[in-house]
Amino acid sequence: xxxxxxxxxxxxxxxxxxxxxxxxxxxxxxxxxxxxxxxxxxxxxxxxxxxxxxxxxxxxxxxxxxxxxxxxxxxxxxxxxxxxxxxxxxxxxxxxxxxxxxxxxxxxxxxxxxxxxxxxxxxxxxxxxxxxxxxxxxxxxxxxxxxxxxxxxxxxxxxxxxxxxxxxxxxxxxxxxxxxxxxxxxxxxxxxxxxxxxxxxxxxxxxxxxxxxxxxxxxxxxxxxxxxxxxxxxxxxx
Numbered sequence: 001x002x003x004x005x006x007x008x009x010x011x012x013x014x015x016x017x018x019x020x021x022x023x024x025x026x027x028x029x030x031x032x033x034x035x036x037x038x039x040x041x042x043x044x045x046x047x048x049x050x051x052x053x054x055x056x057x058x059x060x061x062x063x064x065x066x067x068x069x070x071x072x073x074x075x076x077x078x079x080x081x082x083x084x085x086x087x088x089x090x091x092x093x094x095x096x097x098x099x100x101x102x103x104x105x106x107x108x109x110x111x112x113x114x115x116x117x118x119x120x121x122x123x124x125x126x127x128x129x130x131x132x133x134x135x136x137x138x139x140x141x142x143x144x145x146x147x148x149x150x151x152x153x154x155x156x157x158x159x160x161x162x163x164x165x166x167x168x169x170x171x172x173x174x175x176x177x178x179x180x181x182x183x184x185x186x187x188x189x190x191x192x193x194x195x196x197x198x199x200x201x202x203x204x205x206x207x208x209x210x211x212x213x214x215x216x217x218x219x220x221x222x223x224x225x226x227x228x229x230x231x232x233x234x235x236x237x238x
Contacts, residue, residue, distance in 0.1 A: 002231045004171040008180030009128040023101035038080035063155035103136035110220040115142040125165040157189035183211030
C-alpha cells in the first residue's frame with residue numbers, strides 16, 4: 001500500500017509564472033517609492049550582472065532563490081550609497097514585500113480538493129526548489145513537512161530532499177508516491193530512489209527521454225483516481 005505522498009509545489013499545484021511576474025512588479029514599485037536612490041540600480045541589466053556575479057562566487061547557492069534575491073537586493077542598495085546596516089535593513093523590508101506577493105497564489109481549480117482528500121489518507125510532504133511558504137499560502141495544515149533546496153542544502157534533482165522525506169516519516173521508497181511536473185527534477189530523481197512517480201505533464205511535453213513515470217497525467221482532475229489505482233495495485237501485490 002502507499003503510505004506517503006510527496007508533492008512538488010510550483011507548476012504542480014499552481015502556475016507560478018504569473019505569480020512571480022506580479023511579485024517582481026510589486027517589488028519594483030516598492031523600491032522606486034521607498035528607495036528612490038536605488039532606482040537607477042534596480043534595473044534589468046544590473047540585476048542580470050549581479051546575478052551572474054552571485055552564481056560565479058556562490059555556485060553552490062545558485063538554486064537558492066531566497067539567498068540569491070536577498071543578496072541582489074542588498075548589493076543594489078549598497079550601490080545606491082546606503083550604508084551596510086541600512087542596506088541590510090532595507091533588503092529585509094524589500095524582501096518581505098516580495099515574498100508576501102510571491103505567496104499570493106492562485107491555485108489550479110482542483111488543488112484544494114486534492115490536498116483535502118489526500119491529507120485525510122496519507123501524510124503529505126512538500127518538496128520544492130522554490131521559496132513557496134505553506135503558511136503564507138494557507139495550506140500548511142495539509143502537510144506533515146516541507147523540504148526545500150535551501151532547507152536541505154541540495155536542490156532537486158539531487159535525491160537528498162527525497163531521502164529526507166522518507167527519513168522524516170520512517171517510510172520506504174517502495175511505499176511512496178511522488179507527484180511533480182518536472183521530468184528530471186521530480187520524476188527521474190524520485191524514480192532513482194525507488195519511489196512511484198506521477199508526472200503532471202500539463203503541457204504534454206514531447207521530450208520525456210529522461211522521464212519514465214509510473215503514471216502520466218495531463219490534467220489534475222485525473223490525479224485522485226490515478227493515486228487510488230496505484231494504491232490498489234500496490235495493496236494487491238502484498
